[in-house]
Amino acid sequence: xxxxxxxxxxxxxxxxxxxxxxxxxxxxxxxxxxxxxxxxxxxxxxxxxxxxxxxxxxxxxxxxxxxxxxxxxxxxxxxxxxxxxxxxxxxxxxxxxxxxxxxxxxxxxxxxxxxxxxxxxxxxxxxxxxxxxxxxxxxxxxxxxxxxxxxxxxxxxxxxxxxxxxxxxxxxxxxxxxxxxxxxxxxxxxxxxxxxxxxxxxxxxxxxxxxxxxxxxxxxxxxxxxxxxxxxxxxxxxxxxxxxxxxxxxxxxxxxxxxxxxxxxxxxxxxxxxxxxxxxxxxxxxxxxxxxxxxxxxxxxxxxxxxxxxxxxxxxxxxxxxxxxxxxxxxxxxxxxxxxxxxxxxxxxxxxxxxxxxxxxxxxxxxxxxxxxxxxxxxxxxxxxx
Numbered sequence: 001x002x003x004x005x006x007x008x009x010x011x012x013x014x015x016x017x018x019x020x021x022x023x024x025x026x027x028x029x030x031x032x033x034x035x036x037x038x039x040x041x042x043x044x045x046x047x048x049x050x051x052x053x054x055x056x057x058x059x060x061x062x063x064x065x066x067x068x069x070x071x072x073x074x075x076x077x078x079x080x081x082x083x084x085x086x087x088x089x090x091x092x093x094x095x096x097x098x099x100x101x102x103x104x105x106x107x108x109x110x111x112x113x114x115x116x117x118x119x120x121x122x123x124x125x126x127x128x129x130x131x132x133x134x135x136x137x138x139x140x141x142x143x144x145x146x147x148x149x150x151x152x153x154x155x156x157x158x159x160x161x162x163x164x165x166x167x168x169x170x171x172x173x174x175x176x177x178x179x180x181x182x183x184x185x186x187x188x189x190x191x192x193x194x195x196x197x198x199x200x201x202x203x204x205x206x207x208x209x210x211x212x213x214x215x216x217x218x219x220x221x222x223x224x225x226x227x228x229x230x231x232x233x234x235x236x237x238x239x240x241x242x243x244x245x246x247x248x249x250x251x252x253x254x255x256x257x258x259x260x261x262x263x264x265x266x267x268x269x270x271x272x273x274x275x276x277x278x279x280x281x282x283x284x285x286x287x288x289x290x291x292x293x294x295x296x297x298x299x300x301x302x303x304x305x306x307x308x309x310x311x312x313x314x315x316x317x318x319x320x321x322x323x324x325x326x327x328x329x330x331x332x333x334x335x336x337x338x339x340x341x342x343x344x345x346x347x348x349x350x351x352x353x354x355x356x357x358x359x360x361x362x363x364x365x366x367x368x369x370x371x372x373x374x375x376x377x378x379x380x381x382x383x384x385x386x
Contacts, residue, residue, distance in 0.1 A: 048150045048157065052110065055103025058096065076100075101161050105169075110149045152176055155183045159190070167211035168195045174214035185259065188232075192260075196371035197225040217263050217291045220333045220355060225262070227360040228337060232256040235363050243300050247271075247284055250300075264291035272297075274319055283316050294330035295320050301338035305358055307349040309336060313356050337361045 058079070062072050076093045083091035150157070156176055163169040172195065176186050198215060199207050201224045209216060217223060233249040235241055250257045251270055258265050269286040285298040297316055301309055313334040320332040334356040341358045350356055 044153050045150065047154050048152075051099045051154060052103055052106065052150070054096070055099035055101070056107070058100045059103055098158050098161055102157055105161065105166075106149070106157075153183065156186060159183060159186055163190070167207075170211045171195050171214060178214055179263065189259075191365050192229040192231070193366050193371045194225070196375050197227065197229075197366075199375050200226050200371070215263060217289075220292065220294075220357070223262050223289065223292070223296070223333070224335075224357055224359060227362050227366065228260060229364075229366060230257070230260065230361050231364050232260075233363065241302075243284070243302055246300050246302065250285065261287070261296075264289045265296070266290060268295075274323070276319075281316070281319075289333075292330055292333075293328075295325060295332040296335060297332060298335045298337060301336060303339060305336060305338040305341040305345065307345055309338070310346065310349040310356065310358070314350070314354065317356060331355050333357070335359065 058075065062075060073093075076096045080091050080093045080096055083096075152160075152173065156173075160169050160173055163172065172186060172190060175181065175189070175194075179185075181189065195210065198210060201221065202210065206222075215222065230250075232253055233246070235246065235249055247270065254267055258267065266288045267285075268288055270284065272283045272286045274281055274283075283297045284300050287296045287298065288294070289296050297313075297320060299309070299313055299316070313336055317332045317334040325332060332355065336356070336358040338358060338360060341360055346358050
C-alpha cells in the first residue's frame with residue numbers, strides 16, 4: 001500500500017511540475033514556430049528580391065550595349081553558361097528572361113528598393129543585399145509586421161509574368177495573397193478565367209476595383225460569377241448523371257467547391273428539409289457567408305432553367321428569411337446553378353429587387369478567348385452607354 005501511495009504521489013508531483021511548465025512551453029513553442037515561419041519567409045523574400053535585382057542588372061547592361069534583340073539573346077545565353085558553371089542549375093536562359101521580365105513589369109512598384117540599391121553601391125555601405133534582407137526580416141512576434149513589395153513566391157511570379165493584361169495580372173496577384181492561394185490553386189483559378197467571369201458580373205467601377213483591390217465582397221452581386229466552373233468534380237459533360245450525383249460530387253469535393261464559390265463561405269447542410277401544410281421540401285445545399293452575414297442557399301438543375309424553378313427558389317428564400325435567419329442577419333441569397341438559362345425568363349419571373357440569382361455552370365474549363373471576347377463586347381457597351 002505504501003509503495004502504491006508513493007507512486008501515486010510521484011505521479012501527482014510530476015503532473016503538477018508539468019502543469020507549471022505549460023505556460024513556458026507554450027511561449028517557447030510560439031517563438032520557435034514564429035522563427036521557422038519567418039526563416040521560410042526570409043528565404044522566399046530573398047529569392048524574389050535577388051531575382052528582381054538580377055533582372056535589373058540585365059536590363060541596365062543591355063541598355064548600355066547593342067540595341068538589337070539578337071544582342072540580348074547572346075547576353076542571356078553567355079550569362080547563363082557562366083552562372084550555371086559557378087552556381088549550378090537555376091540560371092538557364094529561360095529563367096534569366098523571366099527575371100528580366102519580372103523587373104520590367106514590377107519596377108515601378110519598388111522605387112524604395114531602387115533607392116536602397118543605390119545606397120548599396122555607395123562606398124560607405126559594405127552590406128550585401130542578402131545581409132540587408134536577412135537583417136530586416138525577423139520574427140513578427142518580436143518586431144512587428146515586415147513590409148515588402150513582394151508577398152508571393154518566385155513560382156507565383158513566374159506564372160503571373162505570363163499574363164499580358166496588367167489589370168488581370170494585378171487581380172491574380174492580389175487574390176493569391178489575400179486568399180492564400182498556392183501555385184497550384186493560382187494555376188487553376190487562372191485556367192478557369194476567374195477574372196473574366198467576375199468581370200462580366202460587374203459594372204465599369206467594379207471592373208476597376210478588381211484590378212486595384214481584388215474581389216471585395218460587400219453586396220450579394222459581388223459573389224457572383226458567370227459561369228461557375230466545376231471541372232474538379234470529374235463528371236464528364238456527355239455522361240449521364242442525376243442531380244443527386246452532381247450534389248454528391250460537390251460534397252465529396254467540398255473544399256474545391258468552396259474555393260469556386262469565393263470568399264467567406266461556410267458549409268452548413270445538404271438536403272435541408274422544412275415542412276409546412278404537411279408537405280416536405282428540400283434545399284440542395286445551404287451555406288453561410290460570414291462577410292455578408294447571410295445564408296446562401298443553392299439549388300442544382302441539370303436542365304434548362306424554368307419559371308417553376310425560380311418560383312420554388314423564391315419560396316425557399318422566403319422561408320429562410322422568415323423562419324431561419326436571425327433579426328440582425330441580412331436577407332437570404334438564393335442561387336440557382338443550371339446547365340442553361342434564358343435571362344428573359346429570369347427577369348419576367350422575379351421581382352426587380354429579388355435576392356435570387358441564376359447562373360450557369362460548366363463541367364470543363366472555359367475558353368479564355370471566348371470570355372475575353374465577351375468582356376471586350378461588354379466594355380464596348382459600357383462605353384457606348386456612358
